[in-house]
Amino acid sequence: MTETTAIAPRLTAQPSYPEDGSDAAAPRALKYVIERADRTFRGVARGGGLIVLTIMVLVGLYLTINAVQAVSAVGIVEFVTETAWSPETNRFGVAALLTGTVLIALVAIVISLPLALGMSLFITEITAGGFQRFMRSVIDLMAAVPSVVFGLWGLAFLQPAIVPFSRWLSTWFGWIPIFAVDGVDPTNPLPNTSLFTSSTFIAGLVVAMMVIPIMSSLMIESFSRAPIGEREGAYALGATRWGMIRSVVLPFGKGGVIGGTMLGLGRALGETIAIYLIISPIFDINPHILQRGANSIAAHIALRYGEANSFSMSALMAAGLALFVLTMVINFTASTVIARSRSGAESEG
Structure with missing residues (x-):
């Protein structure tokens, strides 16, 4: 017969709980240890933000x-x-300069936004492979072109080519105040084309070509991060490509569209050399964007900086301060809008 060995039962250690009514109970403190790499990254990020x-x-x-x-x-x-600018006679102001700056920037945004949006959707949703990479490289190269090159291109090529279109707009839509041109006669067989040169519209077109690459880059990055699952889900439910873009890609990329537009607007407000080469400076509020004569704060500072005395320099600094405040207000407003419309907020759930 085999002998059986008794196995002693294992005792399970029971947790000790404080007695009822005891005040000694306290939550256990959890120690959170940050790795060196995380501390380094956090310090670099905070340092960069503080420096900016x-x-x-x-x-x-x-x-x-x-x-x-x-x-x-x-x-x-x-x-x-005040619209005049004559620091020598103690009569100067930024009303005309601010108005011209805002009008040029608005023309640039109105033209560049649909082009940048369409280009971004074409690159992310239509093209693929090598052609997509080529298009992205072209956009990056356009963003690196100096401002003076765009200005010379606008002065030598775009302005003569766009004057007939400006005349057409004025002829057929001159009843709208912004498209009206003083002194133009639509029935004249030999029109005075100089009335349409150096205008807010032409300067806005040149600036639009400059901000399109910046806006497109941000929109492309935003659209390309739209969730694959939601894209495929939209197709599975019978959506067309445009239906998928409208219901998934555009809501997810709303923050990128707003951010890119505001960044382009900030660039348009501060553009200097290209506008300086195109416009014919005037110191009067000119709401007619097709008519000759425009101005901007940045171009005006570049024009008057070399000949300014001590007081005139202070006046130019005041104009720069007005542009600085305007740009900060636009950027903070854009940040607030983006924070309230996070990318993907409408496409989730």
């Missing part, structure tokens, strides 16, 4: 300190509402 904010604040302080002399001489209200 510091530079922005220093630029604003520099412009403010140097603009005090000119603004205090005429007053803030007159500086904002």
Whole structure:
């Protein structure tokens, strides 16, 4: 017979709980250890953000300190509402300059937004493979072209080519105030084409060509990150390609569209050399975008900087401060809009 060996039962250790009513119970502290790589990345990111904010604040302080002399001489209200620019006679303001800057930027955005949006959707949703990579490379190369090249192209090629189109717009849509041109006679067989040159419309076209690559790059990155699962789900439910784009890609990329548009608008507001080469400067509020004569703050500063004395330099700094404030307001507004419309917010669920 075989002997059986008794196996002692294993005792399970029971957790000890405090007695009822005892105050000694406390949650166990969890120690969170950050790896060295994470600490390094966090420090570099925070340092970069602080440097950018510091530079922005220093630029604003520099412009403010140097603009005090000119603004205090005429007053803030007159500086904002005056259209003339004559610091020598103590009569100057940024009303005409701000209006021209905003009009040129708006023309550029109205033209560039549909083109950039269509180009981005074409690259991400239609093309594939090597042609897609080629198109992306072309856009990146366009973004690297200097401003002066665009300005020379607009002055030598675009302006003569676009004047007939400006005449056509004025002839058929001149009853709309922004397309009206003073002194033009549609029935004249020998029209005065100089009335349509150096206009807000031509300057806006040149700036639009400059901001399209920047806007397209952001939109392409945003559209390309639309979830594959939701794309395939839309197709499985019977959606056409346009239906999938409308219901998945565009809602997911809303933040990229808004961000790219605002970035392009900021670039358009601050463009200098290209506008300087195109426009014929005037110091009057000109709401007619097809008519000769326009102005912008950045181009005006470039034009007057070399001949400015101490007081005129302070006036130019004040104009730069106005452009700085306008750009900051637009950027902060864009950040708020993007934060409230995160990419993919409408396509989820």
